[in-house]
Amino acid sequence: MNVLEIKNLTKKFSDFIAVDNMSLTVAEGEIFGFLGANGAGKSTTINMIAGLLRSNEGVINILGKNAAKNSRFAKMNIGMVPQDLAIYEDMTAYENVKFFAGLYGLRGQELNERVEEALEFVGLQDKHKSYPNSFSGGMKRRLNIACAIAHRPKLIIMDEPTVGIDPQSRNYILNSVRKLNEMGCTIIYTSHYMEEVEEICSRIAIIDHGKIIAEGTKEQLKSIITNTKDLWIEVKSTEKVNVESIKAINGVEAVQIDENLIKINSDTGVNNLNKIIEHFINSHLEIRSLQEKAPNLETVFLTLTGRNLRDQ
Amino acid sequence: MKDILWLIQNTLSVTFRKKKNIILYLCMPLIGIFISLLVYGGDQKAILHVGIVNQDNSEIASDTIKFLKGLENVKVVEIPNAKTKDKIISGDVDSVITFEKGYSESVLSGNPAHIQITSIKGAQITGFVKSYLYQYVDNISTISIAAAGNQQTFKQMYHDFQQTNYKLTTHSLEDTSKNKNMTNQTIGFLIMIMLMSAGNMSEIILLDKENRTYFRLLSTPINARKYLLANVSVNMIIMTIQVLITLTIMKILFNIGISMSFWQAAFVMILFSFISVGLNLVIVAFSNSRSAAGAMQNLIITPTVMISGCFWPVEVMPKTLQKIADFLPQRWTLATLTKLQEGNSFSSLSLNFMILIAFAAAFFLIAVYRFSRNNSTQNFV
Ligand SMILES: Nc1ncnc2c1ncn2[C@@H]1O[C@H](COP(=O)(O)OP(=O)(O)OP(=O)(O)O)[C@@H](O)[C@H]1O
Ligand SMILES: [Mg+2]
Numbered sequence: 045m046n047v048l049e050i051k052n053l054t055k056k057f058s059d060f061i062a063v064d065n066m067s068l069t070v071a072e073g074e075i076f077g078f079l080g081a082n083g084a085g086k087s088t089t090i091n092m093i094a095g096l097l098r099s100n101e102g103v104i105n106i107l108g109k110n111a112a113k114n115s116r117f118a119k120m121n122i123g124m125v126p127q128d129l130a131i132y133e134d135m136t137a138y139e140n141v142k143f144f145a146g147l148y149g150l151r152g153q154e155l156n157e158r159v160e161e162a163l164e165f166v167g168l169q170d171k172h173k174s175y176p177n178s179f180s181g182g183m184k185r186r187l188n189i190a191c192a193i194a195h196r197p198k199l200i201i202m203d204e205p206t207v208g209i210d211p212q213s214r215n216y217i218l219n220s221v222r223k224l225n226e227m228g229c230t231i232i233y234t235s236h237y238m239e240e241v242e243e244i245c246s247r248i249a250i251i252d253h254g255k256i257i258a259e260g261t262k263e264q265l266k267s268i269i270t271n272t273k274d275l276w277i278e279v280k281s282t283e284k285v286n287v288e289s290i291k292a293i294n295g296v297e298a299v300q301i302d303e304n305l306i307k308i309n310s311d312t313g314v315n316n317l318n319k320i321i322e323h324f325i326n327s328h329l330e331i332r333s334l335q336e337k338a339p340n341l342e343t344v345f346l347t348l349t350g351r352n353l354r355d356q
Numbered sequence: 357m358k359d360i361l362w363l364i365q366n367t368l369s370v371t372f373r374k375k376k377n378i379i380l381y382l383c384m385p386l387i388g389i390f391i392s393l394l395v396y397g398g399d400q401k402a403i404l405h406v407g408i409v410n411q412d413n414s415e416i417a418s419d420t421i422k423f424l425k426g427l428e429n430v431k432v433v434e435i436p437n438a439k440t441k442d443k444i445i446s447g448d449v450d451s452v453i454t455f456e457k458g459y460s461e462s463v464l465s466g467n468p469a470h471i472q473i474t475s476i477k478g479a480q481i482t483g484f485v486k487s488y489l490y491q492y493v494d495n496i497s498t499i500s501i502a503a504a505g506n507q508q509t510f511k512q513m514y515h516d517f518q519q520t521n522y523k524l525t526t527h528s529l530e531d532t533s534k535n536k537n538m539t540n541q542t543i544g545f546l547i548m549i550m551l552m553s554a555g556n557m558s559e560i561i562l563l564d565k566e567n568r569t570y571f572r573l574l575s576t577p578i579n580a581r582k583y584l585l586a587n588v589s590v591n592m593i594i595m596t597i598q599v600l601i602t603l604t605i606m607k608i609l610f611n612i613g614i615s616m617s618f619w620q621a622a623f624v625m626i627l628f629s630f631i632s633v634g635l636n637l638v639i640v641a642f643s644n645s646r647s648a649a650g651a652m653q654n655l656i657i658t659p660t661v662m663i664s665g666c667f668w669p670v671e672v673m674p675k676t677l678q679k680i681a682d683f684l685p686q687r688w689t690l691a692t693l694t695k696l697q698e699g700n701s702f703s704s705l706s707l708n709f710m711i712l713i714a715f716a717a718a719f720f721l722i723a724v725y726r727f728s729r730n731n732s733t734q735n736f737v
Contacts, residue, residue: 094575119577130572134370146362147576191572 047230053102062088064254077245078234085254094124123197138172145194162194182213252349274337275308280330363586385598388545392538407435407449414460451475466501544666558636595629627712628689634719641726685715
């Protein structure tokens with residue numbers, strides 16, 4: 045059964061088209077990744093799925109039912125983890141989760157058990173009585189998640205749940221996503237972090253300018269670009285690097301600068317290693333190291349969109 | 357419905373766990389009572405000390421003095437002429453009434469004069485005695501005119517009048533200006549606190565939007581309409597509590613007799629609660645941040661509360677301001693209460709109630725219209 049079906053979904057903000065005729069299907073049991081740069085339209089899509097935004101065109105079905113016409117049913121089955129923290133500072137962690145769970149109609153003993161369960165799930169079971177203002181960024185993010193899962197939704201939508209947090213909290217969150225999935229939840233996961241999406245998602249959609257430009261398992265996505273490879277050259281200083289002239293070298297598809305690393309994506313069919321090294325020597329760029337990389341999602345993304353995932 | 361109740365219950369419990377809010381919402385309304393006690397003197401049975409200077413020495417003058425002595429809450433001492441000023445300044449008496457020579461003739465001729473009332477505490481203090489005294493004097497004048505110079509008739513009527521009058525003098529201060537003023541002061545302050553409380557509670561809407569919790573709420577089975585309804589309900593609950601507490605304490609503990617039925621007063625004030633929520637929803641609907649709403653509240657609430665006579669009687673203000681006050685709901689609320697106090701029957705005030713309801717309805721309509729427009733531009737379902 046399909047947990048989510050989106051057909052020809054379009055959202056305009058006055059003249060600006062944020063989501064452009066998007067169609068998508070997510071089956072039960074998937075962890076579905078939305079990958080896209082800032083402003084690609086991920087949150088807009090997710091907000092429409094969660095019933096927070098009205099679409100201009102298109103249909104959204106949740107568990108086979110039209111979400112616009114069965115909004116209560118849809119909302120009862122969705123747990124939304126918003127991109128921006130949405131928790132009450134003047135309520136304890138326990139009260140926060142209890143409050144939101146109560147809105148789904150849970151009461152009494154069952155409510156308390158579910159709240160306990162949700163807090164334990166995100167590792168905040170020792171923090172029942174603490175107020176969020178005493179929490180680290182990661183703990184707040186975890187509480188933000190707990191508030192969305194206590195009512196045991198079929199579909200959990202997470203909009204960048206790991207943005208700006210410490211690695212420990214991040215691992216915790218990734219593990220809980222896996223656990224939720226094992227327990228039968230279908231998950232839509234949005235992120236800027238390629239590694240995360242690559243690590244946990246069973247299927248991925250790459251979104252750019254409101255459109256899905258590629259969709260599939262990570263293997264499928266990588267196979268799109270196996271005719272290219274990555275060359276990482278570390279230099280002492282990138283000041284003198286001229287990206288355009290590197291791109292002009294035969295076979296080079298994309299060039300990206302990441303601190304002292306120059307990442308060159310190049311056609312496997314062209315042997316241009318000599319030319320590239322020659323260019324560096326001629327430009328008086330001191331090469332410190334040189335690596336050839338197998339393609340990963342980052343390269344897929346870069347080749348498909350010509351953009352970096354994160355703003356530099 | 358279940359989710360609305362959950363929202364209401366949660367908002368109330370979070371609100372009242374803060375001491376600051378308990379003080380603001382439950383204790384502040386009582387400050388009006390303390391202020392009016394300070395301004396108008398607390399004890400209803402307070403004794404008014406009146407010094408009498410009798411220069412007329414006629415039968416009518418001494419009967420008048422007897423009448424004053426008979427008034428409840430009034431203690432009369434006769435003082436020699438020369439000591440008038442000293443007595444007042446030293447605080448031995450609150451006011452001095454002088455019956456000058458010619459008093460009795462002027463009364464009998466139907467044109468009372470030669471009465472002097474001196475007081476340093478102002479009109480509120482003497483108002484009560486004055487009104488009774490003038491009433492009494494007017495009555496005797498009327499009798500004199502009716503007798504048309506016939507001594508016998510006058511004596512008879514005068515005698516009868518004295519008899520009935522003694523029965524009347526057990527009037528207490530119930531419906532005096534002092535009492536009216538105390539009620540006005542207390543309710544006026546209550547009105548301001550209610551407006552401020554509703555302002556704070558309505559700002560929760562903006563706070564929820566700023567904290568993004570509003571959007572999360574909309575992803576649950578709560579929708580915008582239910583959310584608004586819950587906020588209005590919380591507002592109404594808090595204001596109803598404020599009204600009941602204030603009226604109860606006025607009535608029982610402090611014994612400020614509001615000379616109208618408790619429930620009639622409560623009814624009027626609860627009508628005003630709707631106006632208060634409505635007005636504050638309009639403010640919130642037109643602001644996009646809490647600071648903007650706060651500024652608008654200050655700009656709207658404080659001046660209108662002052663103009664409409666919540667702190668001082670409207671009569672002391674210039675005519676133009678009084679005219680403006682006629683367009684303010686606070687004025688209509690106070691006026692309706694005054695009418696009730698003056699003994700008008702509840703049913704005769706239906707026009708006043710209609711006007712109060714119209715104010716509330718107008719505010720609610722504007723707010724709802726504006727909210728739905730906000731929502732359609734931002735597309736929140
Ligand atoms: N309420 C709105 N009014 C006008 N434009 C909007 C609104 N919300 C979003 N947009 C625009 O729509 C585009 C898509 O925004 P969206 O938030 O969906 O991007 P995103 O993929 O979630 O980006 P990020 O990774 O930064 O969260 C952006 O260009 C944004 O400026
Ligand atoms: Mg986003």
